[in-house]
Every structure is written in C-alpha cells, then in structure tokens.
Amino acid sequence: MTEYVVRFSARQRAEHLTTMVLFTLLCLTGLPQKFYTSGWAHALIHLFGGIDRARWIHRCCGWSLGAVTAFHAAMGIAAVVQKRSHLPIAISRGDFEDAVATIRYYLGLRESGPLHDRFDYKQKFEYWALLVGNVLMVLTGIVLIYPTVLSRFLPGELVPAAKVAHSNEGLMAFLVITIWHIYNAHLNPDVFPIDTCIFTGRISRDRMMHEHPLELARLESPTEAGSRERVRAPREVA
C-alpha cells in the first residue's frame, strides 16, 4: 500500500478549486472580447447569451476572484504576523540558484537536479505570478467597469492603459496556465495524466521523496519539524 503525506489543507484545496473555476469562466468570457473578430469568439459569446450577459458573468467572476485573492492574502499575512508560518512560498536567493541548477541538469551539465523544499522554484514563480496577476487584473478590471470614477482623480489616459494591461495580462495568464500549468499538472511524464494532489490534499511518500525531499526529511525528523515548521505535523493517511 502506498504511503501518503498530507500536503494541502481543506482551505487551500478550496481556494485552488474556486480559482480554477473562476479563472476558466474569466477566460471563456474575457478572451472572446479580446479576439472579437473571430468566429470562435462569436460562438462563445453566443453560448453565454450575448455580450452583455457574458460581460455580466465576467464581472461577477472578477469580483469573486478579487474576494478570493484578498481572503488568501489576508490569511497569509495573518499567519505570518502570528508566526504560525514563515511563508514557505517566499522566493529566496536559493530559488534562482535552483533554477540555474535545474537548467544545467536538463542540459546535462549536472549529474542531478537540486533538492527542493515544500515548494520548488517553478511553483513559487507561478504562485507569485498568479497573485500579482490577480491583483493587476482586478484593479484594471475595476477601472474598466467604472471608467468615469478613475478619471475624476487621475488622467483619463489611464483608462485605455488599463484596458491594454487587462487585455494583455489576461492573455499572458491564459497562455501561462494552458502551457505551463497544464504541462506541470497533467502532461508532465512524472504526473501524467493528472496530479491529484491539489484536489485530494495528499501526495504519495514516493513523490515527496522525489520532488520535495527537504520537506519530507524535516517532516519525518521530529526535532527538525519542531524547530523549523511548528504547524505542519506530519500526518499519514492511507
């Protein structure tokens, strides 16, 4: 029987699921507005019952994603302030070194890849790109919903600038998710056909050893775990 380790809490899994659904809906209702001349865009808009309905859905999802992001950030900040977490997702100098080492390993210039802790550099960069992207998308989105409000205080030219940013940032997010995230979560030979960890919350001990050996070592050594990661007691499930 495979041994499992708990990797994600119920709240983290719920956050991922909500973000996934909202992100998909935002892409489906947003991208047709960017590529409004193509046939597929018309078909999609038609599917949602017209541009006005699609735009309504887009805005509801946008507000919701904003709320989820704000909630997530608030919980993260609270955990750091109360010293329950030392923010394992934070990017450090070591992540850049890991990135270089990984590329060197891929190119055959190193015997093996670097050993990762709770999150590897790819996960960290994707996380921060998503977080910063969400904030940018929500802020520029609000400007586009209320263009007259912004121009009461700031130059009107920021409205079309927000539109260009929203449109391009949205496209970039879509491309990063469809290419990078889908590869890492589905097509990557290590996890093919699907990495279920973020949905079930558990990961096999074998994968932990392979992908997050530093975290596993800490989890399994009581003294280390006690000193470095107070909250995360190892819990094994069948």
Add this chain to the structure above:
Amino acid sequence: MVLGSGEKLSIYVDSKVFGSSVHGEMLRCGDCHSEKTGYPHDSKPFSSRRDLAVAYYEQCKSCHFANYTKTLDGVHYAVMAKGNLAAALCVDCHGSHDIRRASEPRTRISQTCSHCHAPVYQTYSASVHGKAAEEGNPDVPVCTDCHRAHDILDPRDGSLALRTPEICGRCHVNGKLMQKYGLSTKVVDTYLKDFHGMSASLQRVSKPDRRVFAAVCTDCHGVHDIQSSSDPKAHTIKANLVQTCRKCHAGATRNFPDSWLSHYEPTPHKAATVWAVQLFYTLIIPFVVGGLILQIALHLWRVVVNR
C-alpha cells in the same frame, strides 16, 4: 375632374413635359395606363388623388422590377402597409409624367427627400457634408448614400446606426478620398479596436437591440448635424467632448474624454502611457511564454535522455 374627396384632378398632360422626360421617347400613355383600352374609358372610381397614386404604384414594376422589389424591403413600403398612405411611392420621389434622372444634379436627391423630411434636411444642409454637397462637391454623401434609395432601412430600430462603422467607413477608409481633405483613414480601425467598437461588433452578432448598444460613429459625431471636428459646433471638438461623453457616461468629468484616444494610435508622443504598456506586453509575453516552452522542451528532453 372632381374626385370623391372633392379634390380636383387635372387629366391634362403636357406633351412637351412628357416628351422631355426620360420616358418621352420610349413609352406611350397606354404602357402605364394599361387598363384604359377604349374611349370613353371605363373610369375607375378613385376617391382621392392619393388613392390614384397608390393604385398606380404597381405600374412601374413591369419595367423596373429590381427597384420595385427593393422598395418592398424599404421603410416607406412598411409604413404604407401599416396604413399610412402618405408614405413615399415611386411617383412621390421620381414624379410621374415629368420623370427625370433622380441624381441629376446630385443635390436633387436630398432636395427630393426634403419635400417630406424638411427639418432633417435643414440640419443636414448645415452639416459638413450637406454644405459641401450644396456647393456641388461630389465626394460627400447625400441622403441615399447612407439611407439607400429604394430599400431604405428604418432608422428607428437602430439597425442603421449599428451599420454606421461600415457605412461611414466606405468613404472614411478610402485613402485617396481622405487625403484630399487631410483626414485619417484609421478612424474605423481605431474605433473597432477600442472598447466601443469591440462591444458594438459583438452586440451586433448576438443581440441587435439598440437600447443597450455601445457608441457607434453617430453617437459621438452626430447624425445629420456632423461637423468637422475643428468646428466649434462639433460634438467632438475638445470643448464639447465632455458633454458628448455624458450622453452615456453620466458621471464624466473634465479628465474623462482623455480616456478616448480620439482615433489616434498610441505612440511615444500621443498617449505615451498606453504605448508603453502595450510595448511592455509585446516584449514580455513572447519572453515569458517562450521561456516556459523552452523549459518544458528541455525537461522532456531530459526525461527521454534519462530513459
């Protein structure tokens, strides 16, 4: 002769007038008045002059079938079918015994419409297009260029307004024509790329309901009262722009019109912020996406090599 309504109808036709009309050398009386075969005629009891005109509506069809068919799709026919006998028939625009070419001279077209649509004609003839047309300029639109001649669209349901990017674009993307007046041909393109143009394009696909439409050409520039955007009366001149924006954007303040780039494409000199944001993404998207694809490729290669 006196009709049922008490109106008098002259049954005299000046042979000189008819002779110099377009049909003068082609048609004889009986070609149109085909039911009058003998003398005295079997007189039809027309109750009014209008009834007579309506009854003869069909007579043009036998030769001008294509244009007759078009009128069946026109707003005048639709109004007539609902019982408004004042709606224009062939003879109301073209005349009957004195028919000449409708577009000679070209200004005659708009004058013909003005017989019924006088207030609109007044507005039009004071506009940048109307003034030039009166001066004999053949480049500017007369009524029928936008409204069409026989299959005139009903302007009230918004379907005509919706088509303005295309209608105005017929002239305003014509490089040769616009160069003559120092006008940009990018107006339609820049409009379509902006929020209004994008929204209107998608709304046109899914829901042709004018009430919820994004701005089209005429919403900002005006309809019959279009002025050069350097004219102090123009809706689009800087001094009037906030008022124009407020037609839809109730809370618009002094800065708000700058959120519309006035049909300019962003450059380092015009709308530099927008230009910079655009440039940033033009560089960063290929860099990020390309980098990620490269890393995926390298990873796959490593997986293959390790096997």
